[in-house]
Amino acid sequence: MAFRHITGQERAKALLQNALRSRKIAHAYLFAGPAGSGRRQTAQAFAQALFCERGGDDACGECLSCRKLEHGNHPDFHVISPSGATVKIEQIRELQRELSYRSAGAGYKIYIIEDSETMTVQAANSLLKFLEEPSSPVVAILLAPGPQSVLPTILSRSQLIAFVPGDREALETALVVEGKPPILARTAVHLASGLDSSRKLVEENWFAEIRNVVIQLGRENPSRFPGSLLTAQQLVFKTELAEHVELLLQMMALWYRDMIYAMTGRQNQMVFPDQGDWISKHAWSRSVDAWVSAMEAALTAARRIKAHVQPQLVIEQLLVNVREG
Numbered sequence: 001m002a003f004r005h006i007t008g009q010e011r012a013k014a015l016l017q018n019a020l021r022s023r024k025i026a027h028a029y030l031f032a033g034p035a036g037s038g039r040r041q042t043a044q045a046f047a048q049a050l051f052c053e054r055g056g057d058d059a060c061g062e063c064l065s066c067r068k069l070e071h072g073n074h075p076d077f078h079v080i081s082p083s084g085a086t087v088k089i090e091q092i093r094e095l096q097r098e099l100s101y102r103s104a105g106a107g108y109k110i111y112i113i114e115d116s117e118t119m120t121v122q123a124a125n126s127l128l129k130f131l132e133e134p135s136s137p138v139v140a141i142l143l144a145p146g147p148q149s150v151l152p153t154i155l156s157r158s159q160l161i162a163f164v165p166g167d168r169e170a171l172e173t174a175l176v177v178e179g180k181p182p183i184l185a186r187t188a189v190h191l192a193s194g195l196d197s198s199r200k201l202v203e204e205n206w207f208a209e210i211r212n213v214v215i216q217l218g219r220e221n222p223s224r225f226p227g228s229l230l231t232a233q234q235l236v237f238k239t240e241l242a243e244h245v246e247l248l249l250q251m252m253a254l255w256y257r258d259m260i261y262a263m264t265g266r267q268n269q270m271v272f273p274d275q276g277d278w279i280s281k282h283a284w285s286r287s288v289d290a291w292v293s294a295m296e297a298a299l300t301a302a303r304r305i306k307a308h309v310q311p312q313l314v315i316e317q318l319l320v321n322v323r324e325g
Contacts, residue, residue: 001044001070002059007174007195008166009038015161016046017057025050025108026159028131028140030116032147033163036197040114042163043141044069047077047110050139065107078111082118089122096130099138109138116142117149124151131157165193175199183274187211190254190271191247210241210248215275217319218255222285225323232315245311246302249318253298256322259283259291294322 003013012031019025029046031039048059048069059066068074078098080091099109113119119127131140131154140158144150147160168189175185175195180202188198188207201207213235220228236242254271261270262283270276283291301318305311 001041001048002061003042003045003049004058006038006041006045008170009042009163009194012038012042012161012163013045016042017049020046020049020057025139027138028142028158029161030142030144030147030150030155030158031161031163032144032149034145034165034193036192036200037163037165037194038196039143039163040112041196042161043112043143046141047112047139050108050110051077076107076109078109080111080113082115085118087113087116087119087123089120089126092119092123092126092130096126107137110141111138112141112143114143117144119150124154128153128157163194166195171195171198175202181208184208184211186273187251187254187271191250206241206244209239210244210251213241214248214251214255215272217252218275219278221319221322222282225319228319228323229316232312232319236315237312242311245315246305249298249302249305249315252318253295253302256291256295256298259286260288260295263288263291297321 003017006013031043033039045059048061048066049057051065051069051074052059053063053065054060059069061067061070065074069077078095080087080095083091095111099111113127127140128151142150142154142158147155150158166189171189171194172182172185175188175198176182178199180199184202184207185198188201192198192201213231216231216235217228220231236245236248241248258270258272258275258279260283261267262276262280267273267276267280270279272279286294297318301314304314
């Protein structure tokens with residue numbers, strides 16, 4: 001994995017490549033951003049560039065060191081993932097023992113800690129001692145949802161590299177180039193935070209089904225309210241889609257937003273362009289404020305799912321609220 005193969009995150013890549021060019025490499029980095037935003041791929045690209053025998057600002061992908069890392073057998077590259085729900089102190093101690101041995105070459109030893117926000121207090125304190133007394137050729141890369149999710153003392157000893165949700169247009173184009181259905185690609189990049197997450201959504205069999213259900217609910221609810229309740233019962237709660245109600249509600253919010261886009265001349269930004277004619281015809285049945293309220297109601301409903309409110313009740317209440325305006 002090289003930087004040139006990663007879509008988006010241009011600022012993060014620029015910071016890391018500047019460090020590679022100047023050879024001013026920090027001993028610890030915190031890659032902070034939402035899951036699926038490319039943190040893990042960028043961490044591997046950075047590690048591969050550091051190992052690369054050509055010594056540039058990106059991995060060549062051809063030298064022995066690059067090939068070892070790509071094949072998962074580079075002796076100086078280590079990845080720590082949670083053991084169960086957390087990263088435990090035993091894992092950090094084992095890592096420290098491993099890093100105390102001499103490097104297989106003359107370069108860096110690099111380790112990545114995935115989901116570093118899950119470190120136990122004991123593990124985090126053990127890592128902190130290690131960061132306070134770094135061995136110069138060791139580089140730590142911690143992955144976390146945000147800077148606030150790790151101990152302030154760890155944050156203060158790490159260089160923060162922020163990852164943001166990707167450029168949706170670029171992500172959509174990348175998925176289409178890969179051969180993914182354009183309609184599903186457009187929907188996915190509005191629901192996921194990066195290329196990998198978007199790709200995963202598109203590749204799920206149920207994703208297209210949820211999109212079809214949202215279209216049916218969106219069409220039925222204003223004029224055939226009892227039918228929309230029956231649709232939710234038969235196509236959601238009696239199927240595997242019941243496991244993905246939160247995403248369905250987030251997609252409903254995008255449907256209501258498309259109503260606003262149709263009313264304000266921004267059809268090119270619609271997430272449901274294949275429904276453009278129907279949406280443009282029916283959007284004017286309500287005011288922009290009413291569609292904004294519907295959109296907010298759908299997002300509130302999605303948050304209620306996170307709070308473990310019964311999903312069927314949440315959807316039925318949403319349909320009632322939107323119906324009543």
